Amino acid sequence: MKKRILAVLLAAATVVSLAGCGSDTDKKETDKKDLTKLTFVLDWTPNTNHTGLYVAQEKGYFEDAGLEVEIVQPPEDGAEVLVASGKAQFGISFQDSMMPALIGDDALPIEAVAAVLQHNTSGIISRKGDGMDRPKGMEGKKYATWNLDLEKATLKNVVEADGGDFSKVELIPSTITDEVSALESKSVDAIWVFYGWGGIATEVAGLETDYFAFKDINSDFDFYTPVIIGNSEWMKENEDTTKAFLSAVKKGYEFAIDDPKGAADILCKAAPELDQKMVQASQEYMKDQYKAEVEQWGYIDPARWNAFYNWINENGLSETEIPENTGFNNDYLE
Structure with a gap:
């Protein structure tokens, strides 16, 4: 059957262009097979906290980084458990809600690797x-x-x-x-x-x-909420992939900062159930929150991170004292 189709194509006047298109398609399919597959779990239904992820997916930033990223909804027990289990490599969490997962004998192998927003809004x-x-x-x-x-x-x-x-x-x-x-x-x-x-x-x-x-x-x-978390053990073993992922996500959020309307359109395309007017208004607000006053999207200030957990320690809100610099890592940001 393939030979018959090829014979027809060779006889056609547009042989070069058609053969070229076929080759490009085959190449794209081959390239896609070569992409590293990752799973990212949200904390809730899609909203403007997540816009940078959907922009990175729509604009091809993930693919350019050699990645194929599947964005999934969270299970009942939250993104933390799914990421810790290795069923997802990355997810969305919050400094306050991830705290119980970081301490004690049952501590989970997760850590925050990027701040989605710079301040608690x-x-x-x-x-x-x-x-x-x-x-x-x-x-x-x-x-x-x-x-x-x-x-x-x-x-x-x-x-x-x-x-x-x-x-x-x-x-x-x-x-x-x-x-x-x-x-x-x-x-x-x-x-x-x-x-x-x-x-x-x-x-x-x-x-x-x-x-x-x-x-x-x-x-x-003024703690960090939300944050992108990753599986600590997996990230140590896959440092380059982790950096490539965060670099693509960074590009997505920077696009949302520069073009909030375009970013809102991308989010609505990915989640058409959302109200477009609401998303556009939210995106306009969020463009000033993703980086705020810092130069580097995603950066977590150790002093502010520690201040919140120190407050928890001082008020006896954790059964186990939380050591300084627990639960975050800026090393994968570029």
């Missing part, structure tokens, strides 16, 4: 005029809590730092996925949000809000 959002533009104002109000010890300790710290009584905050166990509806319905009064997504959602919806950021109350809370 999370804080408390509430309906404008309800008196919660500062932490003390949460007294007597309903706060949607995940019932996590570290979460409640953080909130207690900022409320008391503002002269408030944390015991007067009404904790409502709830996992809010739609901040606008939750605030408009008054099912809760205050929500912990990452402003680049949850806060921007209220702006797009035209809901007036008050907001305060944790890092503005206590500098120890």
Whole structure:
């Protein structure tokens, strides 16, 4: 059959161009087989924390680096377990939530290798005029809590730092996925949000809000969230591949900084279920957060990283003391 097709092609006037196209296709297929396959696990559904990854995939930055990267949704027990198991080489996590995985006899072989954002953009959002533009104002109000010890300790710290009584905050166990509806319905009064997504959602919806950021109350809370984590053991054995991966991801986030609209379009193409207006507004906000004031995307400041874990140690929030410089590594950034 192949011989018959070839005979027809050779008889055609466009023999050179057609044969050339066939050769290019074969070459691409061969080249694709030569790519190193990696799996990257998200922390949640696609959003603007992840834009650089999708840009790197769409623009061919991964392929240029000799990589074929599959981006997958996280399992119930989170990205940390999947990365530690070796089923994924990289994933998204957060300095606060990855902390339990870094200590004790059951510590997992994971570490943060790049900061997606340079600063903690999370804080408390509430309906404008309800008196919660500062932490003390949460007294007597309903706060949607995940019932996590570290979460409640953080909130207690900022409320008391503002002269408030944390015991007067009404904790409502709830996992809010739609901040606008939750605030408009008054099912809760205050929500912990990452402003680049949850806060921007209220702006797009035209809901007036008050907001305060944790890092503005206590500098120890300017921790890294989110971060890209990797399997420590795998990365040691595959240093060049790790550097190539992070270099491609860096290009993706730098594209998002330079062209937020184009990056938003790429994210919406990868996740068409997202609201385009929301993504574009979020991307415009995030372009100033990916690198902020630092020159190198992904850099983790050891002083800020350690400050947060030292605060955890000082407040007895970890069964095992967390040593300095635990859980991060800047060595793979270029």
